[in-house]
Amino acid sequence: MRKRYSRSGQWVLDGVDLTLEPGMTTVIVAGNGIGKSTLLRIVAGASMPTGGRVTDRPRTIGYVPERAPAAIRMTARQYLAHIGRMRGLSSAETGARTNELAERLRLVPGPDVPIAALSKGNGQKVAVIQALLKRPELLVVDEPATGLDAPARAELAALMTEAEQDGAQILLSAHESAVPTGRLYRLTDGKLVPESLRGMRISLRPARPGLRAADLAAEILLEEPGRVVVRTEDADTFLLRALADGWSLVEAVS
Ligand SMILES: Nc1ncnc2c1ncn2[C@@H]1O[C@H](COP(=O)(O)OP(=O)(O)OP(=O)(O)O)[C@@H](O)[C@H]1O
Structure with a gap:
């Protein structure tokens, strides 16, 4: 797969070939601006590659972008109800899972305030909750350490382990300073190099x-x-x- 953002621009991804496995976490490590988010957006289906394609993408995808949209006037609960409907969950299922995840991640003050009024970290927790509302077959998390406090990071790690045990394919990105466990690849010059090849x-x-x-x-x-x-x-x-x-x-x- 290849990606560039303009016809004469540099290739951000230049021959990436990656297979994700059920029940396995894959981690892409690189510094700022190298192309991690670009790759994750394409895998999640939020952006198109310039060349190549993603095949056999599972139906239920949970995607946590690096920056959660902040300017949403709905409350977190209304927004999550909308996401739950789109994913085919009943309102009872959505409500129960919203409460469970809001409690585990310690969403404060809670799901009944407008998203725009939440702090950055709590807004990020809503982004995590929407991705996990229906158990994903593919979970893509762009820099899970960013913006969350230590207890929320630990809970997110536990939720990702549960998703892995449920058989999800998991793709994460990270900086060198906070590398989660998993099969590691370094993104360099638009290509993925297995970390064992460092x-x-x-x-x-x-x-x-x-x-x-x-x-x-x-x-x-x-x-x-x-x-x-x-x-x-x-x-x-x-x-x-x-x-x-x-x-x-x-x-x-x-
Ligand atoms: N929508 C866009 N339009 C044009 N260029 C873009 C766009 N998105 C990303 N880029 C460029 O592509 C390159 C890779 O960006 P990307 O956000 O994928 O990197 P990253 O590794 O996730 O960085 P960071 O760690 O800082 O989040 C950068 O040079 C960036 O400026």
């Missing part, structure tokens, strides 16, 4: 055109055009062998 990225010029770095050494974790990723502890051995074979070093970044 190490030294080494750009090389081959000794002769057409040579592949993978033929040089067994230590390579990932080969991309013009560069490889090797474990940091293997970097010296790999580089010495490459230089001895006549390759040139262009750049090495850990």
